[in-house]
Structure formats: structure tokens, C-alpha cells
Amino acid sequence: MSETTLDQTPQSDAREGVASSDRRKFLRKSVALAATGAATAAAGNAYGDVKLETVTEPLEIGSTRHILGRGVVSVPYGMPSKFEKDVVRRNVSWLTADTVASISFTPWQDLHGIITPNGLHFERHHAGAVDVDPETHQLVIHGMVDKPMVFSMEDLKRMPSHTAIHFLECPANGAMEWRGVQMNSMQFTHGMMSCSEWTGVKLTDLMEYVGVDPKSTWLYAEGTDGSALQRSIPMEGAKDQFGEPLPAESCEMYKDAMIAYAQNGEALRPENGYPIRFLLPGCEANMSIKWLRRIKFVDKPLVTYQETRHYIEPLPDGTIRQFSLVNEANSVINYPCPDYQMKGKGAYEIRGIAWSGRGKVAHVDVSVDGGKNWQEAELVEPVLSKCVTKFKLPFEWTGGEHLIMSRVTDETGYVQPTLMQLREVRGFNSIYHKNSIQAWKIEKTGEVKNVQIENF
Amino acid sequence: MSKLKTSKFGLGLAAGAMALGLSTAGIAAEHASGFNGIGKNITEKAIEPWDISVFYDGTNLPKGSGSVQAGQEPYDAQCAMCHGAFGEGANGYPKMMGDPMPQFIKSLKQGLDGVGNRAVNNAWGHAPTLFDMIKRHMPFYAPGTMGVDESYAVTCYVLNLGMIVDSDFVCSDETLADVDMPARDYYVTDTRPDVNNQRCMSDCYDEAPKVVGAAVTGVSQ
Structure with a gap:
């Protein structure tokens, strides 16, 4: 429990002669100031009143100044600076019984854009990452089609290509926080999501080529790893195993799907499905089958292990929710965040990431007073559908306590919920799709x- | 698919021929279809070794059978070290047997832990996909190496551990679809969005926020 009064405005006024406690009272009276608040000047310096240190010692000549550095191709495939050694994927050892059927997390606290570098994309394996030889790997498409067909990797690369930037998010992102605060690290609260530029062949182009029967309402995709992971994907008219229709939005998602062979311009990494993966933007990433070997068009769902025992949501009304496929809008501030401390009073830029499986991010609002007042943040271009969008907002930290948070609204008008709103409907056992503020x-x-x- | 309104093959060819003239129609056609000559046809017979997926209703179950009794030996030898001799789970691996259905539902309603309790006897809707999982993915350390009859037998043994089938039951492509799974009627397909937050901008709450802090220190500092 916190008893401390929170500073309320991103542009906390620090004008000369206004004592701290008086300042808070003043701010509480005037939300309008909070909105315009740039008036942090006053103290004889246009940039604010925080006293700066002065350097008087002559500068050292650095250790790199009089030596030769490494030649080109001394590192044929370039790696990050040795000083960035802590910017790595991490796992949570107690979360799974081993690392072969497990997950790792992207260090968003150290990333500055919307693209996740390939070596930092989160990993989720069910039987470990395998090395599939592209020379021999084949993709089969069959079932309710005019022409069952098989394609080599070269075949797929000859076809018309499709490139788009999309996030992938494990539905368990944030799951460790359902019952209470657990992980004091942004990497572990939100790192089961990554965002890449993907290139491949559009599923709908392939569907046209093989001639999919209009009566086909589902397809399923299957991998060639030890788990031979498979997921059912609905299309228009899809019904569940009891004859109930899937949500219309879920039945549209396949239209953005692709068979991806490239990630951020280079071949997929083995841990992300090399040489090809299914990519179903906007849906829980478990459906974006890695090491893809087969797609079959059918007229009913498999209701496989993944769909009946694993990615399900037990609810407090005593039902078990199935086929909750779409990742709803989510956002988080990645600077500042628990992985780092504040470095002194004064100016900061609050930065964060927002994304929605339903389309584009429309607004992100930021609060620094625990949700009482909000200010709209600037969205950083590009703002793309089913893609991470960066946002930012100036912030003056005067040394007080703040509860900082972000709230996304997507283009459908859906507003990111609070944790209490989610718990009220889903209880504590729903595990997946925790997208709360x-x-x-x-x-x-x-x-x-x-x-x-x-x-x- | 007919739902995809434009046939790029037909339209593209026509447009290309008009723009470039007959002498280059061959190039135009290739350009227009984007797929001309790519890939191979394949017979369903040739796909059979890969076409192993079993549907919830038993569609595509392979011919074969295995009894509860026949499942004990392979289960004890290949499964029990991770899933427990009685299906109770071991070493952090998933349990086969969780709380019985009524207790599981009661836990959900009371907000007690149901996550770690998900198992074959309370959160698995259809027996044929249990066979599929075992045949495809088990045993964990050597995935997909159990035979068809052995997989039926292990499926049957697990179902018996959960008191879902009697000890004299024989699981097969004929019987598995009719096994009455305790959780089957509890599934409801997604109806989200299930929350409706508003985009309030100022004075959103009267009371002060009640804050609960973290229990674990971050590891990346």
C-alpha cells in the first residue's frame, strides 16, 4: 500500500519559489497546467532549474585513439558491442521443467525502435529448435483443394513475395502477473512479444493457386519439429466442434497470413522456424507454426492438444474458453521501467510500445498519477496494422513518487483494460491474453x- | 478460393497482353500469374505418411487398438518419470490427472489455483486428440516414436488413470470417439471483447490508487 501523494503531471512544474508541497496542491487545482505544462523554465535557464555539474578536469585521451581497430570481416557476421552483453534473451528457470519445451523473453527495456533484432526475438519451443535443411525441406498443401501440391524452398522464393511488419505475441505474455505482482522486470512482464519485418508468400495467393474449395471453413498448419505442432485456423463460416460460429474477426485473420522465409531481411533464424514458418498476424503466436511442413484445408477444427488442454482459459463462471485467438490491444512503458533506475532529477522522455491484433494503434495515453489523469502521447511513425507502434511523451522528474502507465486505444475503439476489469470477468485462472494496463x-x-x- | 474476388491469373494475362502486344504474351502470362510452372502436384497417397492429424471426432484415427492393460508397461517405462506413476506429474512436467471435474470447476468459481490443475480429466474435451498428442509428440525425449497400437494402449491407460474408462476398456479407431470426456461440455468459444474500458482523460477516479508491490527482484539490473 502506498500512502504517498503522487505527482500528477508529466510536466511537473518546478518553478522557482513554489515549495514542493505547495506545488502539488497547486497542480491538483489546475489540470489545465498539467496539459500545457511546458512552463518548467523560470530558473534562469530555458531548460529548467536542475543544477548541472561542471567539468573542470581536462578530458582524457581515450584508449581507442592511438591503436588500430579490427579489420573488415574480422567478424564475418557482425555482433553487438561487447558492452551490450547484457542485452540478451532470458528465460525464467522455474516456469518450465526444461528449456526444450519453454519460452524466452525479448529485452524490450534495451530496445529503441519497433523492430526486434533477430537474435532477440522471443523463442517458444515445444520440443526444441531443430535445424531443418532447406535443400530437402518441402511444404505440402492439400485437403479441400483442386490441386494438392508440394513446394521446395526455391519454389516459394520464386513466387510473388509479400513483406510486412508484424508483431508476434505468445498468449502467455504477462501471465505470471495474473495472481499478483511477480516479476520486477519489463523483460519478464512483456517480453513474450517481438516485432519483425517478415517476407514470404501470402497464404491467399497460394490458396488461389491450389484452388481451395469454397466449402473449406478451416485450415490447419503443422511443423516438422519433434512436437509436429499443429493449430486449426478458421476462415469465413468456421464453426467450433459444437456447431457454434467462431467470432467474425477470427475468421478474417487468415487473409493477412503468409508463409515466411525471411525475418528482418535475412533468413529466419532456426529458433524462429527456419527455413519457413506460418505467420498469422494478430493471433496468438502459437498459431504461427514454425518449421512449417504442411497446410491442409478442411471443414472443421482439429481441437488438438493446443486447443483443448493448453491454450484455453478456465473462467470463474465455470466454463473453459476455447479458440480465443486474437491478441487484444496492449501497451507498456519501456522507459523508464523496473530494469533500470532513474538517473537524477530533470528531463526524461517516457517511451513505450503499443500493439493490437485487431489493426492499428489509434491513441496511447500516459498517466503519471496512477490513472487519475491522462495525457495523449505522440505516436512515432510508422503506425502499421498488427505491428508495434512506439510512443513518447516528455516528462520532468522532480524526485517525487509517480505511478506511470500507458493505455492504448486501437482503431476499432477498443481501450486497453485495467487489471481489475480483466480479473472481474476472467478471475485468476484464465492464464492467457493478459493485456491490462x-x-x-x-x-x-x-x-x-x-x-x-x-x-x- | 471463390471468396477472393479477383482472379489475378485471368485479369493479369488480359492486361499484360493488351499492354505489351502479342509477341511478348508469354512473358506477360508468366508475369501475370506469378506461379506459372512453380511446384509439383502430389497425390494424397504420397502425402499419407505426413497426414497424421486426428480430429476431435475421431476422423483420421489410424487402424489399431490397445487396452488399458497393455498400456501399463509402456506408460511406466516411457511416461511415468515425467507424468508420475498415477498421472500426478513429476519434476515440473504436466500432470495427466488433476482435480476431478466438479472440484476443478469449484476452484475456478472460488478463484483458487486451476492453472496447475489442467489435465486430461478436467481440461481435455475429446479423447481422439489425446491419442493424436501421444502418437505425435510422445515420449517427450523421443517424440513420435511410439507405434499405433502402443499409442492406443497408452492413451487407454491414461484415460483409466483418470477413471474415464474402465480397466477392461480397449481403445481403438472404433471406440475412442465415443469416450465421454469429463470436460467436453464446459468449453465455450471466444466471445471477446469481454471488457469495456473507457478513454477517460482527467479526474478518472476519486480515491487514491491502492498499490501492491513486487515480490521478486529483477534479474536484468
């Missing part, structure tokens, strides 16, 4: 902590 607490010490707000 994330609060970080900035302490007076400069520590940043993962917290949850329990009353709204």
Missing part, C-alpha cells in the same frame, strides 16, 4: 518497480 512505480530513491493497482 501496466503500472510502474517511480520511488523517491529513483528505483522503478513493477506494481499493480488493486482498486480500479
